[in-house]
Amino acid sequence: MAANNNGDKGTRNLVIAMVAFIVAVGVIFSLISNRANSNYAVPAAVSEADGYGIVLNPTSTPKIDVYLDYQCPACKAFELINGEYLNEVIAQKKAKVVFHPLTFIGPESIIAANAAACAADENKFVDMNLALYKNQASSENSGKWQGDAMLAVGDSIGLRSDSFKKCVADGKYVKWTGNVSVASGKANINSTPTIRIDGKDLDRNTEYSDQAKFKAALTAGGVK
Amino acid sequence: MGDKLKIAQPWLTLICRLVLGGVLIAAGVLKIGNLQKSAMAVRAYELLPISLANFLGYSLPWVEIGIGLLLVTGALVRFAGFVGAITMLAFIIAISQAWARGLSIDCGCFGGGGTIDPSQTKYLSEIIRDIGLMALGIYLYFYPKGRFAIEK
Numbered sequence: 375m376a377a378n379n380n381g382d383k384g385t386r387n388l389v390i391a392m393v394a395f396i397v398a399v400g401v402i403f404s405l406i407s408n409r410a411n412s413n414y415a416v417p418a419a420v421s422e423a424d425g426y427g428i429v430l431n432p433t434s435t436p437k438i439d440v441y442l443d444y445q446c447p448a449c450k451a452f453e454l455i456n457g458e459y460l461n462e463v464i465a466q467k468k469a470k471v472v473f474h475p476l477t478f479i480g481p482e483s484i485i486a487a488n489a490a491a492c493a494a495d496e497n498k499f500v501d502m503n504l505a506l507y508k509n510q511a512s513s514e515n516s517g518k519w520q521g522d523a524m525l526a527v528g529d530s531i532g533l534r535s536d537s538f539k540k541c542v543a544d545g546k547y548v549k550w551t552g553n554v555s556v557a558s559g560k561a562n563i564n565s566t567p568t569i570r571i572d573g574k575d576l577d578r579n580t581e582y583s584d585q586a587k588f589k590a591a592l593t594a595g596g597v598k
Numbered sequence: 599m600g601d602k603l604k605i606a607q608p609w610l611t612l613i614c615r616l617v618l619g620g621v622l623i624a625a626g627v628l629k630i631g632n633l634q635k636s637a638m639a640v641r642a643y644e645l646l647p648i649s650l651a652n653f654l655g656y657s658l659p660w661v662e663i664g665i666g667l668l669l670v671t672g673a674l675v676r677f678a679g680f681v682g683a684i685t686m687l688a689f690i691i692a693i694s695q696a697w698a699r700g701l702s703i704d705c706g707c708f709g710g711g712g713t714i715d716p717s718q719t720k721y722l723s724e725i726i727r728d729i730g731l732m733a734l735g736i737y738l739y740f741y742p743k744g745r746f747a748i749e750k
Contacts, residue, residue: 382749382750385748386748386749389668389673390668390673393664393667393668393671393673394664396660396663396664396667397661397664400630401656401657401661404630404633404656404659404660405653405656408633408637408652477634478632478638555634556634559634559637559638559641559648559652560652562648563638564638564641564642564712565638565642565713565714578713
């Protein structure tokens with residue numbers, strides 16, 4: 375009877391120790407792997423100081439930050455309503471615009487963000503950005519962006535170079551997407567799209583889906 | 599009647615352990631695969647400084663799994679039940695303040711999280727669910743000994 379009790383106590387302590395070990399290892403592992411790593415490969419247009427985002431017009435002011443996920447329907451809606459004007463602002467160098475492709479919706483977000491980064495290396499980010507939204511599936515995590523999907527999207531904007539294809543196939547910038555996520559976490563981004571001008575949030579309820587209000591918000595923020 | 603309760607109690611304890619423990623393990627496992635979203639869920643409550651919210655987002659899923667495992671195996675049941683109840687109380691407070699302040703967020707309890715459309719908030723059902731789970735934790739604090747437990 376006494377031996378049985380000692381055996382029970384031993385099993386119990388073992389179970390408790392194992393649980394404690396799992397929790398400790400898990401927490402430590404999660405904390406370590408959710409930090410930005412400046413050794414990861416990043417596209418040439420990326421700036422660590424700007425949250426590892428893809429920067430257009432680095433020397434212009436004011437600064438507009440666009441946080442997005444390529445699988446996010448609301449982001450597609452924003453692009454279709456206000457993307458054209460934002461692209462004009464970029465082309466006319468009226469603002470520094472930083473794109474932060476987030477990847478929390480699922481693995482296909484990572485595939486798309488990587489492709490967008492590869493396109494940035496070939497100076498075709500803006501076109502790729504729009505092309506990805508137009509190619510967005512009707513539901514999230516649908517499997518549409520597996521296989522050669524990104525090569526087809528690249529092809530649709532005239533992007534057919536070997537370097538682009540290799541970049542996509544190798545997943546060259548997949549680790550970079552982790553840096554983008556960590557940085558956006560520190561910037562307190564809790565939904566997509568989120569648009570800020572010189573660090574100040576635009577009003578998502580009124581200014582994202584209305585062309586006139588969006589323009590007015592940018593003008594008020596210093597875009598000439 | 600008292601005798602019937604005496605016979606039933608070890609089984610009730612087992613049921614409480616399995617339900618609360620199972621829910622906690624499921625909640626933790628569903629978050630582990632997307633810790634960025636878990637951190638986003640905590641930030642969206644606008645209750646904690648960002649770095650603390652992120653830390654909680656990364657570590658809470660593991661704690662849920664740990665407490666859930668203790669409950670399911672029946673080790674340190676009183677402690678685990680207590681922690682489980684306190685955790686539920688914290689969620690109830692967090693969801694209630696989000697509701698009162700007019701935030702529209704997903705509670706993030708099972709892997710979702712962040713800002714959502716106001717018409718999609720489910721605060722009342724989330725609070726009721728967590729009150730129920732808290733009750734299980736409280737019961738286990740007072741009646742930790744039950745059937746099929748590692749500790750006798």
